[in-house]
Amino acid sequence: MKKQEIFKAYEDYIMPTYTRMPYIFTKGKGMKMVDLDAKKYLDFFPGWGVSNLGHCHPKVMSAVRDQVSKLIHLPNNFYSPQQARLAKELIYWAFEGKVFFCNSGAEANEAAIKLSRVFGNGERHEIITFKNSFHGRTLACISATGQPKYQEGFAPLVSGFKSVDFNDIAVVKQAVTDKTVGVMLELVQGEGGVNIADKDFVLELRKLCDEKNMLLIIDEVQTGIGRTAKMFAYQHYAVEPDIITLAKALGGGLPIGVMVASKKIADTLGPGMHASTFGGSPLVCKAALAVLKTIQKEKLLKNAADMGQYLKEKLEGLKSKHKIIKQIRGLGLMLGIELSQDGSIIFEGCLKKGLIINCTHRTVLRMMPALDVGKNQIDKAVKILDGVLSSV
Numbered sequence: 549m550k551k552q553e554i555f556k557a558y559e560d561y562i563m564p565t566y567t568r569m570p571y572i573f574t575k576g577k578g579m580k581m582v583d584l585d586a587k588k589y590l591d592f593f594p595g596w597g598v599s600n601l602g603h604c605h606p607k608v609m610s611a612v613r614d615q616v617s618k619l620i621h622l623p624n625n626f627y628s629p630q631q632a633r634l635a636k637e638l639i640y641w642a643f644e645g646k647v648f649f650c651n652s653g654a655e656a657n658e659a660a661i662k663l664s665r666v667f668g669n670g671e672r673h674e675i676i677t678f679k680n681s682f683h684g685r686t687l688a689c690i691s692a693t694g695q696p697k698y699q700e701g702f703a704p705l706v707s708g709f710k711s712v713d714f715n716d717i718a719v720v721k722q723a724v725t726d727k728t729v730g731v732m733l734e735l736v737q738g739e740g741g742v743n744i745a746d747k748d749f750v751l752e753l754r755k756l757c758d759e760k761n762m763l764l765i766i767d768e769v770q771t772g773i774g775r776t777a778k779m780f781a782y783q784h785y786a787v788e789p790d791i792i793t794l795a796k797a798l799g800g801g802l803p804i805g806v807m808v809a810s811k812k813i814a815d816t817l818g819p820g821m822h823a824s825t826f827g828g829s830p831l832v833c834k835a836a837l838a839v840l841k842t843i844q845k846e847k848l849l850k851n852a853a854d855m856g857q858y859l860k861e862k863l864e865g866l867k868s869k870h871k872i873i874k875q876i877r878g879l880g881l882m883l884g885i886e887l888s889q890d891g892s893i894i895f896e897g898c899l900k901k902g903l904i905i906n907c908t909h910r911t912v913l914r915m916m917p918a919l920d921v922g923k924n925q926i927d928k929a930v931k932i933l934d935g936v937l938s939s940v
């Protein structure tokens with residue numbers, strides 16, 4: 549299909565639920581993307597947080613090739629060796645407990661919400677969430693999300709969610725009632741503008757949850773799988789959650805979602821209480837195992853820490869040069885550049901110059917390069933951004 553035919557097909561046949569840039573990508577390898585005109589781009593926002601190993605990582609490709617010729621899908625009323633291995637591996641990286649497999653971040657959060665309600669035993673069902681959070685697009689997840697723009701038009705929402713100020717333990721305590729069963733949060737709010745949870749705040753949350761027998765649910769859909777230079781972001785904090793939810797980068801580009809629940813609550817959802825037809829197929833589990841193994845073998849957590857620091861320093865350098873930059877913040881390789889004005893023209897300028905980044909929350913540019921990013925690629929990306937900032 550030619551470019552104009554593709555645009556026309558989208559106009560005619562695909563629902564207009566996304567704001568799309570007029571770029572058509574056909575190939576990706578590592579940190580490079582190639583468009584229909586064979587123009588190359590440096591991808592510093594690969595797959596919206598999905599491609600933590602870069603595009604088409606050879607280890608993921610070979611795992612998928614191997615599995616695709618054996619068995620792609622298996623219904624969940626049978627046993628799969630790939631699921632068994634992946635569950636064991638995830639528990640090794642996280643905490644003692646059990647997993648539930650599904651296909652997306654929203655679905656993993658839905659599972660966490662359902663588990664919490666059952667844990668509440670019909671007496672407690674409320675979950676406290678935070679302003680500027682993002683938990684996905686299903687009805688329960690937009691109800692949990694602390695950003696009204698995602699809820700507009702969808703009333704009535706699912707009841708039982710209260711969004712309060714982030715990093716303020718006093719307001720959380722005020723929001724707790726005898727119906728509260730849990731607290732759900734991202735430790736680095738991604739869509740909400742790369743806002744980092746304070747260490748003391750998270751410690752206090754854990755304490756509060758212990759005192760009130762509430763569940764601490766950490767949404768690691770974006771922060772998980774090495775993004776913040778630990779396998780999971782909660783490992784920067786001296787706490788163990790009751791539940792973490794995972795998706796995005798775990799499948800190496802294939803769709804997967806996982807809820808990991810601690811031993812204490814792992815058997816809350818019994819047979820028939822929750823399910824997902826595609827959840828944890830042999831194919832996606834094989835890909836996910838390759839992702840976890842590669843992170844370990846290639847020491848990508850260490851690289852993410854080192855390169856995250858390097859990128860942060862480079863961005864601080866830009867901050868001292870460009871007044872429009874108000875703040876650089878982030879954890880590992882999840883970085884935000886807060887601007888004093890709308891960032892979309894910078895994001896579009898970078899795209900034109902061959903650098904893919906993201907702009908969220910109107911004024912925050914977001915960079916989340918692959919975990920194996922090197923200094924050369926960072927230098928190149930920062931040079932392009934510098935040029936674009938100078939031109940506005």
Ligand SMILES: Cc1ncc(COP(=O)(O)O)c(C=O)c1O
Nearest residue numbers: 652653654682683684769770795
């Ligand atoms: C923190 C967080 N939770 C949940 C989701 C929803 O994930 P999905 O789009 O896979 O449903 C996202 C997606 O961006 C996210 O960033």
